[in-house]
Amino acid sequence: xxxxxxxxxxxxxxxxxxxxxxxxxxxxxxxxxxxxxxxxxxxxxxxxxxxxxxxxxxxxxxxxxxxxxxxxxxxxxxxxxxxxxxxxxxxxxxxxxxxxxxxxxxxxxxxxxxxxxxxxxxxxxxxxxxxxxxxxxxxxxxxxxxxxxxxxxxxxxxxxxxxxxxxxxxxxxxxxxxxxxxxxxxxxxxxxxxxxxxxxxxxxxxxxxxxxxxxxxxxxxxxxxxxxxxxxxxxxxxxxxxxxxxxxxxxxxxxxxxxxxxxxxxxxxxxxxxxxxxxxxxxxxxxxxxxxxxxxxxxxxxxxxxxxxxxxxxxxxxxxxxxxxxxxxxxxxxxxxxxxxxxxxxxxxxxxxxxxxxxxxxxxxxxxxxxxxxxxxxxxxxxxxxxxxxxxxxxxxxxxxxxxxxxxxxxxxxxxxxxxxxxxxxxxxxxxxxxxxxxxxxxxxxxxxxxxxxxxxxxxxxxxxxxxxxxxxxxx
Amino acid sequence: xxxxxxxxxxxxxxxxxxxxxxxxxxxxxxxxxxxxxxxxxxxxxxxxxxxxxxxxxxxxxxxxxxxxxxxxxxxxxxxxxxxxxxxxxxxxxxxxxxxxxxxxxxxxxxxxxxxxxxxxxxxxxxxxxxxxxxxxxxxxxxxxxxxxxxxxxxxxxxxxxxxxxxxxxxxxxxxxxxxxxxxxxxxxxxxxxxxxxxxxxxxxxxxxxxxxxxxxxxxxxxxxxxxxxxxxxxxxxxxxxxxxxxxxxxxxxxxxxxxxxxxxxxxxxxxxxxxxxxxxxxxxxxxxxxxxxxxxxxxxxxxxxxxxxxxxxxxxxxxxxxxxxxxxxxxxxxxxxxxxxxxxxxxxxxxxxxxxxxxxxxxxxxxxxxxxxxxxxxxxxxxxxxxxxxxxxxxxxxxxxxxxxxxxxxxxxxxxxxxxxxxxxxxxxxxxxxxxxxxxxxxxxxxxxxxxxxxxxxxxxxxxxxxxxxxxxxxx
Numbered sequence: 039x040x041x042x043x044x045x046x047x048x049x050x051x052x053x054x055x056x057x058x059x060x061x062x063x064x065x066x067x068x069x070x071x072x073x074x075x076x077x078x079x080x081x082x083x084x085x086x087x088x089x090x091x092x093x094x095x096x097x098x099x100x101x102x103x104x105x106x107x108x109x110x111x112x113x114x115x116x117x118x119x120x121x122x123x124x125x126x127x128x129x130x131x132x133x134x135x136x137x138x139x140x141x142x143x144x145x146x147x148x149x150x151x152x153x154x155x156x157x158x159x160x161x162x163x164x165x166x167x168x169x170x171x172x173x174x175x176x177x178x179x180x181x182x183x184x185x186x187x188x189x190x191x192x193x194x195x196x197x198x199x200x201x202x203x204x205x206x207x208x209x210x211x212x213x214x215x216x217x218x219x220x221x222x223x224x225x226x227x228x229x230x231x232x233x234x235x236x237x238x239x240x241x242x243x244x245x246x247x248x249x250x251x252x253x254x255x256x257x258x259x260x261x262x263x264x265x266x267x268x269x270x271x272x273x274x275x276x277x278x279x280x281x282x283x284x285x286x287x288x289x290x291x292x293x294x295x296x297x298x299x300x301x302x303x304x305x306x307x308x309x310x311x312x313x314x315x316x317x318x319x320x321x322x323x324x325x326x327x328x329x330x331x332x333x334x335x336x337x338x339x340x341x342x343x344x345x346x347x348x349x350x351x352x353x354x355x356x357x358x359x360x361x362x363x364x365x366x367x368x369x370x371x372x373x374x375x376x377x378x379x380x381x382x383x384x385x386x387x388x389x390x391x392x393x394x395x396x397x398x399x400x401x402x403x404x405x406x407x408x409x410x411x412x413x414x415x416x417x418x419x420x421x422x423x424x425x426x427x428x429x430x431x432x433x434x435x436x437x438x439x440x441x442x443x444x445x446x447x448x449x450x451x452x453x454x455x456x457x458x459x460x461x462x463x464x465x466x467x468x469x470x471x472x473x474x475x476x477x478x479x480x481x482x483x484x485x486x487x488x489x490x491x492x493x494x495x496x497x498x499x500x501x502x503x504x505x506x507x508x509x510x511x512x513x514x
Numbered sequence: 515x516x517x518x519x520x521x522x523x524x525x526x527x528x529x530x531x532x533x534x535x536x537x538x539x540x541x542x543x544x545x546x547x548x549x550x551x552x553x554x555x556x557x558x559x560x561x562x563x564x565x566x567x568x569x570x571x572x573x574x575x576x577x578x579x580x581x582x583x584x585x586x587x588x589x590x591x592x593x594x595x596x597x598x599x600x601x602x603x604x605x606x607x608x609x610x611x612x613x614x615x616x617x618x619x620x621x622x623x624x625x626x627x628x629x630x631x632x633x634x635x636x637x638x639x640x641x642x643x644x645x646x647x648x649x650x651x652x653x654x655x656x657x658x659x660x661x662x663x664x665x666x667x668x669x670x671x672x673x674x675x676x677x678x679x680x681x682x683x684x685x686x687x688x689x690x691x692x693x694x695x696x697x698x699x700x701x702x703x704x705x706x707x708x709x710x711x712x713x714x715x716x717x718x719x720x721x722x723x724x725x726x727x728x729x730x731x732x733x734x735x736x737x738x739x740x741x742x743x744x745x746x747x748x749x750x751x752x753x754x755x756x757x758x759x760x761x762x763x764x765x766x767x768x769x770x771x772x773x774x775x776x777x778x779x780x781x782x783x784x785x786x787x788x789x790x791x792x793x794x795x796x797x798x799x800x801x802x803x804x805x806x807x808x809x810x811x812x813x814x815x816x817x818x819x820x821x822x823x824x825x826x827x828x829x830x831x832x833x834x835x836x837x838x839x840x841x842x843x844x845x846x847x848x849x850x851x852x853x854x855x856x857x858x859x860x861x862x863x864x865x866x867x868x869x870x871x872x873x874x875x876x877x878x879x880x881x882x883x884x885x886x887x888x889x890x891x892x893x894x895x896x897x898x899x900x901x902x903x904x905x906x907x908x909x910x911x912x913x914x915x916x917x918x919x920x921x922x923x924x925x926x927x928x929x930x931x932x933x934x935x936x937x938x939x940x941x942x943x944x945x946x947x948x949x950x951x952x953x954x955x956x957x958x959x960x961x962x963x964x965x966x967x968x969x970x971x972x973x974x975x976x977x978x979x980x981x982x983x984x985x986x987x988x989x990x
Contacts, residue, residue, distance in 0.1 A: 059984040136845025152650035153657045155632065169842045170899075171801035172871045172892035174628035181629045197883035200841055203874050203895055206887060210875040235883045256845075299990045316857060317793070317834060325647035336846035343850025356854030358793060360836060365676055366645045368955060369612025369732075370812035374819025376954030378832030381792060395648045398679050399686040407673035407711045410968035411682060416648035419679055419962070423646075426961030429981055433957070442989075478852030479844060481909070485902035486895075492886035505905055508535040513918075514775045 043281035043449050054286065054453040056299045057440040060432045061306045061383075067435045070380055072309050077295060080305050080468075087467030088293040088301075099474070101253030102459050105261040106283035106452070112248075113276055116263060119246065120270035129182045130162040130271045133208065134192030134264070135200045136340075138228075139168040140333040141260025141455070142268040147329040148451050149274050161273040162188075170200045179208065184215040184224070188271075192228040192264055194250050196236025199486060222246075228263050255474050257337045260455055275448045282452020290460045300460035303385075303439060307461075308468045310383045310437055311357050318357045319375070322387035323364035323424040326446050330387075331361035334458050341462045341473040348470050355469050365423045372427060376434055384431060384438040388424055391445045392417045519757035519925050530762065530929040532775045533916040536908045537782045537859075543911045546856055548785050553771060556781050556944075563943030564769040564777075575950070577729030578935050581737040582760035582928070588724075589752055592739060595722065596746035605658045606638040606747045609684065610668030610740070611676045612816075614704075615644040616809040617736025617931070618744040623805040624927050625750050637749040638664075646676045655684065660691040660700070664747075668704040668740055670726050672712025675962060698722075704739050731950050733813045736931055751924045758928025766936045776936035779861075779915060783937075784944045786859045786913055787833050794833045795851070798863035799840035799900040802922050806863075807837035810934050817938045817949040824946050831945050841899045848903060852910055860907060860914040864900055867921045868893045 042048050063071030094100050132142050143166050146154070155163040165182075167175050189208050193201045205225075212224045227240035231249040240247050248263035259265070261283055269276050290300040307318055318338065320331040343356030362371050364386070375382060395417045402408050411419075431438050441457075443450050466473025488498030518524050539547030570576050608618050619642050622630070631639040641658075643651050665684050669677045681701075688700045703716035707725040716723050724739035735741070737759055742752050766776040783794055794814065796807040819832030838847050840862070851858060871893045878884050887895075907914050917933075919926050942949025964974030 055989050057984065057989045059988040062988065065982060135842060140846070152647075152653045156657050157653075169801055169839065170892045170895050171628075172868050172896070174801045175892065176870050176872050177628045177633075181632050195883075199887065199895060199899075200845075202884050203887050203890075203892060206874050206877055206884075207872050207892070209877065235881050238881060239878060239884070296987070297990065302990050316855065325645055325650040339847050339850040339854075343852075343854035345853035354853065354855050356850050358836070358850060358854070358857070360834070363645065366611060368958060369676075370616070371815050372958065373952045373954040374815040374832050374834060376819075376957070377821035377830065378815075378819035378834070379792065379830050381834070392648050394652050396652050396683050398682050401682055401685065402715060405711050405714060406969060407671075408678050408682075408715070410963065410966050411675065411679050414679075414966060416646045416651060416679060416683070419646050419675060419966075420648070422962050422965045423675075423958070426958045426965070426978065429961055429978060430957040432981075434954075476849045478849040478910075481852070481906040482844065482848065482899070482902045485905055486898050487886065489898045489902070490886050490890060490895075493882060502902065502905060505908075506541060508533065511772065512535040512538065513531050513533045514773065514778050 041277070043278045049281075049285055049449065052282075052444050052447070052449050053289075054299070054444070054450055054457060055442045056303050057442060058302060058306055060428065060438045060440075061310070065432055066437060070313070070435045070437060072306060072313075072437075076309055077302070077305055080309070081295065083468060084295050084301060084305060084464070085293055087464055090467050091463050099253055100463065101251045102258035102261070103287070105254070106280050106287050106456060109280065112263065113266070113280070116248070116266050116270045116276065120267070123188070124162065124271055126186065127162045127188045127271065128186035129188070130164050130268065131178070131182070131187060131189045131208075132166045132192060132268055133189050133201055133204045134166075135168055135198060136336060137256025137259055138192035138198075138201065138264055139166050140257075140329070140336050141265040142166055143168065144260070144329045144333040145265060145269055145274060145451065146272065148326045148446055149448065150272060152325060162271055164268070164272055167204065170203055175204060175207065179211045184212050187212070188224055188226065190226040190228055190267055191236060193236050194230045194234060194256065196229055196234040196239065199483070199490075202236075226267065228267060257340055258459055260333070261452070278448035279452040282449035283456040284452075285449070286453040286456040287460075290457065300457050301464055304461040304464040304468070306439065307357065307383060308465050315381055315383045315437060316357055317360055317382040319360045319362050319382055319384045320387070321362040321364050321367065321384055322389075323420050324387065324389040324392075324443075324446060325363070327387050327389070327443070328361075328363050330451070330454060331363070335359040335361050337458060337462050340476050341466055342469060342471070343478070344469070344471040345478065346471070348472060353469075353471075355471065364427065365420060368423065368427060375436065376430060380436065382436070384436065386424060386428060386438060386440040387443060388421065388440050389443050389446055393445075517753070519754045525757075525761055525925065528758075528920050528923070528925050529765075530775070530920070530926055530933060531918045532779050533918060534778060534782055536904065536914045536916075537786070541908055542913060546789070546911045546913060548782060548789075548913075552785055553778070553781055556771065556785070559944060560771050560777060560781060560940070561769055563940055566943050567939050575729055576939065577727045578734035578737070579763070581730065582756050582763050582932060585756065588739065589742070589756070592724070592742050592746045592752065596743070599664070600638065600747055602662065603638045603664045603747065604662035605664070606640050606744065607654070607658070607663060607665045607684075608642045608668060608744055609665055609677050609680045610642075611644055611674060612812060613732025613735055614668035614674075614677065614740055615642050616733075616805070616812050617741040618642055619644065620736070620805045620809040621741060621745055621750060621927065622748065624802045624922055625924065626748060628801060638747055640744070640748055643680065646679055651680060651683065655687045660688050663688070664700055664702065666702040666704055666743055667712060669712050670706045670710060670732065672705055672710040672715065675959070675966075678712075702743065704743060733816055734935055736809070737928070754924035755928040758925035759932040760928075761925070762929040762932040763936075766933065776933050777940055780937040780940040780944070782915065783833065783859060784941050791857055791859045791913060792833055793836055793858040795836045795838050795858055795860045796863070797838040797840050797843065797860055798865075799896050800863065800865040800868075800922060801839070803863050803865070803919070804837075804839050806927070806930060807839070811835040811837050813934060813938050816952050817942055818945060818947070819954070820945070820947040821954065822947070824948060829945075829947075831947065840903065841896060844899065844903060851912065852906060856912065858912070860912065862900060862904060862914060862916040863919060864897070864916050865919050865922055869921075
C-alpha cells in the first residue's frame with residue numbers, strides 16, 4: 039500500500055475527530071447538559087493534570103507516550119522476522135489474556151476480513167483463545183495443524199496463571215506433533231527483557247523473544263511487540279499503525295482542552311460522571327470496531343476503577359465502561375438508553391467510508407414497508423440509523439458524543455489507540471488516582487495461588503477453605 | 515442421545531440452582547447486604563406480581579409461559595423438515611436481529627463446538643450476521659457456497675429494516691447463483707401466521723414458513739421456531755431443550771419466594787437496585803455460556819428499561835445489564851468490580867462439569883511461579899478462579915450470587931432460558947411497568963423511515979433534517 043502515511047494531505051483526510059456537541063446544555067437541555075463554562079472552569083485542574091502526565095513521563099514512567107515514535111529498531115526486527123517466517127505459518131495463536139490479548143483482537147476484527155479464518159488468504163489464520171476454558175482450548179488444539187502453527191506466548195512476568203497453563207499444554211501438544219528439536223520453531227515469547235519466568239523458559243528452550251518495555255503496562259501495550267508481532271504476521275502495516283498514533287500524539291500534546299481531542303472527551307466524561315452518569319457506553323456503528331470497544335473497556339475499567347486516591351483517601355471511584363454495537367444493539371440496549379435512568383454517556387463511533395458497500399435491490403415494489411429500502415445501500419442504512427439514534431437520544435436529553443473515523447485502517451486505528459490511552463491518563467489525573475496499577479485483583483489471584491499450592495501462599499489457602507459455610511436454604 | 519430427559523433422576527441431577535448466600539448481610543455486612551426480612555417483607559408485593567403474571571397469562575398474553583409444553587406439533591414439523599433438508603445444507607444463515615438472533619447465537623455458542631465452522635461435522639456451518647455492516651455481510655456472501663446455503667429470514671412484521679435489507683441482498687445473490695426456480699429451496703421465512711409483509715413475500719416466492727405465536731415477543735422467542743429451526747439444523751435436541759424449560763417452569767410455578775429460583779433472584783436484584791446497585795453483571799465462567807449473557811442482556815434491558823409505570827407516571831427505571839466472561843474479564847473488569855463504586859450486583863454462572871478437560875503437564879519443575887500449575891487441569895483453574903473471585907468480592911462487601919449449572923447441555927439451556935424469562939417477568943411487575951413493549955426505540959426507527967422515504971413518515975424526515983446545526987468548535 040506504500041507509505042501513504044508520509045503524505046500530509048492523506049493524513050489530514052484520515053484525522054479522527056470527536057463531535058461533542060450533544061454533551062452540552064445547548065443541545066441536551068439544562069437539566070443534564072454540560073455548560074461550556076464548566077469545561078472552562080476545569081482549566082486549572084487540566085493544566086495540573088497535563089503537568090503531572092509530563093512529569094511522570096519525564097521520570098521514565100508512562101512509556102506508552104514514547105511508543106509511536108521510538109521503535110524503529112523494534113519495528114525493523116519484527117518486520118524482518120515476520121517476513122522470514124510468515125510463509126510457513128498457517129495458524130498464528132496468541133496465548134495471552136487481558137492486555138496481552140485485547141489489543142490484538144481489536145486489530146484483528148478491525149483490519150482483517152470478517153471471515154478471515156474461513157477464507158483463503160496469504161495471511162495466516164489468527165486465533166486468540168484468551169481464556170482457560172478447557173472445551174474451547176482442546177477444540178482449538180485439535181482443529182489446527184500444529185506442524186504449521188506458531189504460538190506467541192505473552193506475559194511480562196511469566197507467572198500469569200492462565201497464560202502459562204495454556205502454554206504448558208500447547209507445548210506438550212506441539213512436542214508430540216513435531217518433536218523436541220523442532221519445538222523452538224513453534225513458539226515466540228513476548229516478555230520482559232530483564233526479568234520474569236517466561237524469559238528463563240524461552241532462553242532454555244531457544245524460543246525467539248520480543249520484549250515489552252518495563253514502563254508500559256499491559257493495557258497500554260498494544261503498540262509494543264504485544265500487538266505488533268501479531269500485526270506483522272497478519273499482514274497489517276505496523277509503520278502506518280505507529281504513524282497514526284504519532285499523528286494523534288501531536289494532536290493530544292496541547293494542554294488547551296478545547297483543542298485536544300483526548301482532553302475534551304476526557305473532561306466531558308469526568309464532568310458527566312460528577313453529574314451521576316456513571317456508565318460510559320462505547321457504541322461503534324461498524325462491525326470492525328466492535329472489539330476496539332472491548333479493548334477500551336479494559337483500559338477504562340482497570341485504569342479508573344480505584345478504591346483510593348493518591349492521597350490514600352477511600353473514594354471508590356470509577357465509571358463503568360459498556361461496549362455496545364450499532365445497529366445491532368438498537369434491538370437490545372437502545373430501549374434502556376432512551377428511557378431508563380439518566381445514568382449514561384454514549385460515545386458513538388461513526389465510520390465515514392466503508393471499504394465496500396452493498397446495494398439493496400429493487401424488489402417487491404408493491405409491498406409497502408419493504409419497498410422503501412430499494413436503491414439504498416447497507417452503509418446508507420447503518421449511517422442513517424446511527425444519526426437517527428443520536429438524534430432520538432439527544433431529544434430525550436441523553437448525553438452523547440461521536441468519534442468520527444474517516445475510514446477504518448491502520449492509520450486511524452493507531453490514532454484511536456493513542457487517543458483513548460491519553461484520555462484515560464487525563465481522567466486518572468482528574469480523579470487523582472494511580473491509573474497504572476490494579477491492586478484490586480491481587481486478592482483473587484492470591485487465593486488461586488494458595489489453593490494451587492504455590493509456595494508462600496499457604497495462609498491464603500487456609501483463608502480460602504475457612505470461608506463461612508453457606509446456608510442450604512439460600513441455594514434454590 | 516436418547517430421551518434421557520424422561521428420566522427423573524437424570525433431570526434432578528441436571529437441575530440449575532441459584533446460590534444467593536452472598537446477597538445477604540450475614541456474608542456481605544450490614545452496609546450493603548440485604549436482610550432476609552427485607553425479602554419476607556416483599557411477600558405481599560410478590561404475591562400480587564404472581565397473580566398479575568397469571569392473570570395476563572390467562573388472558574392469552576405472555577405466550578412464553580406456554581412454550582415449554584405446548585409445541586408437540588411444531589416440534590414434529592421442525593424435526594422432520596430439518597431431517598429432510600439438513601443433508602444438503604452446508605451453511606445455515608440466520609437473517610434476524612435482536613430477539614430474532616440472540617437466542618440462536620446463545621444456543622450455538624453453548625452447544626456447538628467452539629470452532630464448529632472450521633471443523634468437519636455432520637451439522638451445517640452456522641452464521642448469524644446480526645447487523646447490516648456492508649463489509650461483513652459482503653464477505654459472508656462471498657465466502658459461502660450459496661448453492662449449499664439456506665437462509666432463515668426471521669421477522670414477525672416483515673418490516674424490520676435490517677433483516678429485510680439483508681434478505682433482499684441475499685435473495686439477489688442467491689438468484690444469480692441458483693436461478694429463480696430454485697430460489698425457494700434456499701430461504702425459510704419465520705414470521706407471524708396471520709399478518710405481516712414477510713408472510714406475503716414468502717407466499718409469493720413459495721418459501722417454507724414457520725410461525726411465531728403472536729403473544730410471544732421477540733426477546734422471549736428463543737423457544738419458538740425463531741430458535742428451534744436453527745437448533746434442529748444444528749443437531750441440537752430440541753425436545754430436551756423444551757423439557758429443560760418445562761422442568762424450570764415447574765420450579766418457578768410457586769409464589770413462595772424462598773422456593774422459586776426466578777422469584778428469589780428477581781426479588782434480590784430488585785432490592786439491590788433500590789439500594790443503588792443499578793448494574794447487573796452476568797459473568798459465566800465458561801466460554802460456552804458467553805452468549806447466553808448477551809441474550810440475557812437484551813431480555814433484561816429492553817424489558818425493564820422504561821420511562822413510565824403502568825400508571826403513566828414518569829419513573830425512568832431500569833437496571834443496566836452487563837455481560838462479562840470469567841476468567842478473561844478478571845484481567846479487564848475485576849479491578850473495577852472490586853474497588854469501584856458499590857453500584858453493581860454480580861451474577862456468576864458456574865459450570866460443575868465440563869465435557870472435556872485438559873491436564874497441565876509436569877514441566878519446569880525448578881521454575882517457581884510456574885511449577886505450582888503442574889498436575890492441575892484447566893477446569894480446576896477456571897473453577898478455583900471463580901471461587902477466588904467470589905470470595906474476594908464478598909470480602910469487599912460486593913453483592914454477588916452464583917447460578918450453578920451442572921453441565922452445559924440442551925436440558926440446562928432450556929432451564930436457563932425459562933429461569934431468566936420468568937425472573938424478568940417478576941421484576942417487571944415489581945417495578946410496575948409493562949415489560950413486554952419497547953416504545954423507546956420507535957423514534958429512532960421513524961427517523962430512519964423518514965430519511966429513507968417510507969410513506970407516511972414525511973414529517974420525520976423534515977424533523978431529522980431540521981436538527982439544530984452543530985457547532986464546528988465542538989468538533990475537535
